[in-house]
Amino acid sequence: MKKIDVKTMDQEKIVGSYARYDLVADHGKGAICVDEDGKEYIDFTAGIGVNSLGFCDEGWIKAVTKQLKKLQHASNLFYTEPQTRVADILTRRTGLKKVFFANSGAEANEAAMKVARKYSNNKYGNDINWIMTLENSFHGRTMAAITATGQDSYHKEFYPFLKHSIYCQPNDLEDLRRKVTDKTCAIMLEIIQGEGGVENLEPDFVKEVEELCRQKDMVFIVDEVQTGIGRTGKLFAYEYFGVRPDIVTFAKGIGGGLPIGGALFGEKVCDVLRPGNHGTTYGGNPVACAGALEVLGRMDEAFLKEVEEKGAYMKEKLSALPQVASVSGMGLMIGVELKEKNAKKVVDQALAQGLMTLTAKEKIRLLPPLTITYEEIDKGLKILERILALA
Numbered sequence: 001m002k003k004i005d006v007k008t009m010d011q012e013k014i015v016g017s018y019a020r021y022d023l024v025a026d027h028g029k030g031a032i033c034v035d036e037d038g039k040e041y042i043d044f045t046a047g048i049g050v051n052s053l054g055f056c057d058e059g060w061i062k063a064v065t066k067q068l069k070k071l072q073h074a075s076n077l078f079y080t081e082p083q084t085r086v087a088d089i090l091t092r093r094t095g096l097k098k099v100f101f102a103n104s105g106a107e108a109n110e111a112a113m114k115v116a117r118k119y120s121n122n123k124y125g126n127d128i129n130w131i132m133t134l135e136n137s138f139h140g141r142t143m144a145a146i147t148a149t150g151q152d153s154y155h156k157e158f159y160p161f162l163k164h165s166i167y168c169q170p171n172d173l174e175d176l177r178r179k180v181t182d183k184t185c186a187i188m189l190e191i192i193q194g195e196g197g198v199e200n201l202e203p204d205f206v207k208e209v210e211e212l213c214r215q216k217d218m219v220f221i222v223d224e225v226q227t228g229i230g231r232t233g234k235l236f237a238y239e240y241f242g243v244r245p246d247i248v249t250f251a252k253g254i255g256g257g258l259p260i261g262g263a264l265f266g267e268k269v270c271d272v273l274r275p276g277n278h279g280t281t282y283g284g285n286p287v288a289c290a291g292a293l294e295v296l297g298r299m300d301e302a303f304l305k306e307v308e309e310k311g312a313y314m315k316e317k318l319s320a321l322p323q324v325a326s327v328s329g330m331g332l333m334i335g336v337e338l339k340e341k342n343a344k345k346v347v348d349q350a351l352a353q354g355l356m357t358l359t360a361k362e363k364i365r366l367l368p369p370l371t372i373t374y375e376e377i378d379k380g381l382k383i384l385e386r387i388l389a390l391a
C-alpha cells in the first residue's frame with residue numbers, strides 16, 4: 001500500500017472531535033507502542049484502559065483469531081457460545097444474575113438507565129423516573145449518558161437533555177439525602193471518577209447510596225466502565241466497599257482491545273427486559289467475546305493481586321517525587337496531582353521523551369496495561385521524574 005501522510009490526511013478527512021497527540025501508533029507489543037517511524041514508547045495509557053493485556057498479547061491473538069476463523073457474527077437473533085460463556089463467568093464471579101451485552105460504555109449505561117426506569121415504571125407507574133448521578137461524573141457521550149454526566153463542559157451546546165436528571169455532590173451525605181425524593185428511580189455512580197480527575201468516592205458515601213436504594217426500592221447502578229475488569233486489583237472496584245449494586249456496567253478493559261460493553265443485572269432487575277425492549281446489532285459479538293474470554297480467563301486471584309501490588313509500587317514512587325502534591329486512584333488507575341506544573345504540558349513532554357500518559361482534569365492519569373512489567377514501570381517513571389525535575 002502507498003505510504004500516506006496520516007496526520008495531514010486525518011486532519012483533512014476526519015471530523016475534528018479529538019485533540020490528538022503527536023503520535024501515529026503503528027504497532028505494539030505488551031506495554032511498548034511503536035510509531036510509524038519506528039520510535040518506541042512506554043505505554044501508561046492502555047488505549048484509555050482498554051488494552052488490559054497490553055498490545056498484541058499472544059494468548060489473546062490466538063483466542064480472537066480462532067473465533068474469527070469459525071464465526072465472526074450471527075446477530076442476537078441466534079444463540080452463540082462465546083457470549084454465553086462470558087455471561088456465565090461474569091455472573092459466577094459477581095453473584096449478579098444476568099447480562100446485557102453492548103459495544104461501549106455509553107451504551108452499557110444507556111441499558112442500565114432504561115432498565116432502572118422500566119423497573120420503576122412496571123412496579124410503581126410512570127411517575128417514578130428521576131435518575132440521580134454525581135457532580136463531576138462521566139458516563140459517556142450519547143444523549144442519556146451525557147445527561148447523566150455531571151460536568152457542564154460536556155453539556156454546553158447540546159441542550160436540551162433528558163428530563164428528570166439530578167446531580168448530587170460526591171461524598172456529601174446531606175446533599176444526597178436532600179436530593180433523593182419519592183420520584184427517584186435510580187442512583188448511578190463511579191467508584192473512582194475517572195474522567196473527573198481520578199477522584200475516589202468515600203466508602204461511607206457509597207454505602208449510604210446502597211442503603212437509600214434498598215430503603216426506597218431505587219436501582220443502585222455502579223458504572224465500572226473504567227474501574228472494572230481488574231483495573232483496580234479486583235474484578236470490580238465496588239468489591240472494595242462490600243456493597244451489592246443492582247446493576248454494574250462494564251466496557252473498555254473486558255475486550256482487551258475489541259469493542260464490547262454491557263450491564264450485569266442483579267436479582268431485582270434481571271428480568272425487566274423482555275424480547276423487543278432493548279437491543280443492539282453487534283452486542284456480544286462472538287469475536288469480541290472470544291477476546292473477553294481470554295481477558296477474564298487470565299484474571300485469577302494471583303493476577304489481580306499483582307495489579308494491586310504494581311499499583312501500590314507506582315503510587316509509592318510517585319508520592320515520593322517533590323513536584324507531586326497527591327496521588328489518587330486504586331490499583332493501576334492512578335491520578336497524579338502536581339504542585340505547580342501543568343499536567344497537559346507534562347503529558348506532551350513525556351510523549352516527546354517516549355512515554356504515553358493521559359490527563360484527567362488537572363491531573364496526570366496513568367492507566368498502564370495490567371500486564372506491564374516492573375522494568376517497564378521503572379523506565380516510564382524515570383522519564384516522568386526527569387520531566388518533572390525540569391525547570
Ligand SMILES: Cc1ncc(COP(=O)(O)O)c(C=O)c1O
Nearest residue numbers: 104105106138139140194225226
Ligand atoms: C466511567 C465511564 N463511563 C462511561 C464511559 C463511556 O465509555 P465509551 O467511551 O466506551 O462509550 C467512560 C469512558 O471513558 C467512562 O470512563
